[in-house]
Amino acid sequence: MTPDATLARLRDYMVGPARFMNLLSCFELGIVDAIREQPGATAAELGKVVGVKPDAVEQLLHLLVKEGFIAFDGDTGGYSLDGLADVAAPDLNRALAYMNLIKVVSLRQLYYLTDSVRTGTVAGLKELYGFEGTLYGAVAEHRDLRDAWSTLMDKVTERIDPWFFENVDIPAGAQVLDLAGNTGLGAIHTYRHKASPGLTVTTFDLPEKEQEALENFRANGVAEHCSFIGGNVFDSIPAGYDVVLIKHFLDMFDQDDVFRILDGVHKSLNVGGQVHVMVPVYPEDIKDTDNYNVDFFPSFFLGATMGQGGPQKLSTYRRWLEERGFTVTKAITKSPADIPKDVIPIPGVLSATKTA
Numbered sequence: 001m002t003p004d005a006t007l008a009r010l011r012d013y014m015v016g017p018a019r020f021m022n023l024l025s026c027f028e029l030g031i032v033d034a035i036r037e038q039p040g041a042t043a044a045e046l047g048k049v050v051g052v053k054p055d056a057v058e059q060l061l062h063l064l065v066k067e068g069f070i071a072f073d074g075d076t077g078g079y080s081l082d083g084l085a086d087v088a089a090p091d092l093n094r095a096l097a098y099m100n101l102i103k104v105v106s107l108r109q110l111y112y113l114t115d116s117v118r119t120g121t122v123a124g125l126k127e128l129y130g131f132e133g134t135l136y137g138a139v140a141e142h143r144d145l146r147d148a149w150s151t152l153m154d155k156v157t158e159r160i161d162p163w164f165f166e167n168v169d170i171p172a173g174a175q176v177l178d179l180a181g182n183t184g185l186g187a188i189h190t191y192r193h194k195a196s197p198g199l200t201v202t203t204f205d206l207p208e209k210e211q212e213a214l215e216n217f218r219a220n221g222v223a224e225h226c227s228f229i230g231g232n233v234f235d236s237i238p239a240g241y242d243v244v245l246i247k248h249f250l251d252m253f254d255q256d257d258v259f260r261i262l263d264g265v266h267k268s269l270n271v272g273g274q275v276h277v278m279v280p281v282y283p284e285d286i287k288d289t290d291n292y293n294v295d296f297f298p299s300f301f302l303g304a305t306m307g308q309g310g311p312q313k314l315s316t317y318r319r320w321l322e323e324r325g326f327t328v329t330k331a332i333t334k335s336p337a338d339i340p341k342d343v344i345p346i347p348g349v350l351s352a353t354k355t356a
Contacts, residue, residue, distance in 0.1 A: 113303035173198030184213035326352035
């Protein structure tokens with residue numbers, strides 16, 4: 001890369017946060033919806049609808065016109081949808097859920113990323129909320145964080161679980177443990193996708209999540225097949241299971257804690273039992289431009305959620321499983337071609353068996 005190209009790349013980073021909030025504000029202010037409802041409306045007309053000065057509307061829309069999201073008619077001064085016109089509402093809502101998560105959970109906290117890395121804590125949570133701990137503790141106390149995070153996570157689970165269960169084997173009548181299964185959605189999906197006579201699924205997570213999980217089981221008609229055990233994976237993991245599921249969890253931790261989790265899972269499984277892991281993964285070639293996990297997750301985990309952790313390459317997870325006494329039987333990555341273009345995580349699935 002030439003010096004000029006390097007400087008140009010640095011400029012792209014300089015304007016990144018400004019571009020992000022400019023775009024998101026156009027949605028939050030209702031400007032995009034107003035254009036959708038009144039194609040050809042001028043900045044003055046849009047300003048009246050959304051309650052802001054037309055000068056500000058015009059300023060914000062310059063970027064969207066430049067990027068092809070919105071079209072501008074120089075003769076009439078009117079705006080209409082361009083690239084946004086053909087985006088289906090569910091797809092746009094999914095993208096906006098990601099953007100809201102980035103604003104509420106990431107953008108503010110990442111102002112303190114350097115401090116977070118130095119201290120190994122989420123410094124932004126302490127500075128902004130007076131909270132000492134991780135995002136997963138903070139969401140229990142702060143509704144804005146919870147709404148932004150849980151809304152998107154439920155959507156992610158709904159979207160990715162069918163692919164996960166297509167690619168894992170759960171024997172008929174198995175006793176399944178969903179490790180760090182939050183409030184039970186993963187257990188519900190497990191039973192629905194892999195139902196068989198005698199199959200039971202237990203959610204294992206912090207005790208304060210039990211009531212909501214049990215309510216979710218009842219509401220979804222699986223209370224006879226799904227249960228909850230409260231605890232902490234770093235204290236002990238319930239034993240005697242045929243299958244353990246670890247979804248959206250291992251990537252939260254550095255290697256030493258991942259090993260502690262895998263050692264606990266090894267003890268939890270019966271001999272011959274299976275562990276199925278789903279995690280976002282980095283590409284084997286870190287310069288792969290189709291994979292945005294590298295762009296997003298390092299700062300997300302270090303500065304906004306855990307103060308540690310981050311995804312690994314699929315080959316690294318395979319090696320770690322083998323080092324902790326498992327025999328890996330499957331290691332696959334979902335094709336980027338099968339993932340909506342606005343979605344950041346590219347997940348991988350690894351299956352492994354506990355040997356004697």
